[in-house]
Amino acid sequence: MADQVEFEFKKETIAKLLTKSFKDSKTKVSGDAVVLMGEILKVFVEEASRRAMKQATAEDSEQVEVEHFEKILPQLLLDF
Amino acid sequence: MDETFADNQRLKAAVHFTTGQICQTIADDGGRKFSRQTIAAIAETAFRQCDTFAKDLEWFARHAKRNTVNVEDVKLLSRHxxxxxxxxxxxxxxxxxxxxxxxxxxxxxxxxxxxxxxxxxxxxxxx
CATH class of the missing domain: 1.20.5 (Single alpha-helices involved in coiled-coils or other helix-helix interfaces)
Known part of the structure; x- marks a missing residue:
């Protein structure tokens, strides 16, 4: 039985995302650091959607809407 | 200038794509759907958060007198x-x-x- 596939960000995407934001063009990223950043970003997105869904459940809403996400956003940003 | 903009859009699209997949998995076991705008908002937040992360990482590495961001810097990033x-x-x-x-x-x-x-x-x- 194939369990749910774990979706992850591609290593290439993460590496590009990071290097484009570096001020100094000499700055590089090690391979393991890229893998771990992918993990952090995945946790961030998962946490965002889980909290938004919890908010939607609390408000007894059928669908998770932007307003639910807006409500959990400040605490989410403080936690990362 | 145009080139970097196009690159940026492509990266955003990539983040959006994976965010959509992750949201779908969570929606499946939570029994509630995500609206398209919510997914876009989460993707945009992740994208911008990544920008902050990258800047932090660069400073961490520089503080350690390195030019390469390594695992230790990422650990420091997750301290919150x-x-x-x-x-x-x-x-x-x-x-x-x-x-x-x-x-x-x-x-x-x-x-x-x-x-x-x-x-x-x-x-x-x-x-």
Missing amino acids: STALFTHIQQRSDELASAHQEQKEKRKKSTAKRKHQDTEDDPGQNED
């Missing part, structure tokens, strides 16, 4: 939340031990090869 920190620590340990294993395997195979062609070219496979 204890749970995340332990999780990242665990993952980094896993990665480190995987590397160690690979190294040992390589060492063994090179030793074997050396043994086979005895003293043909000594010291070629030295690290």
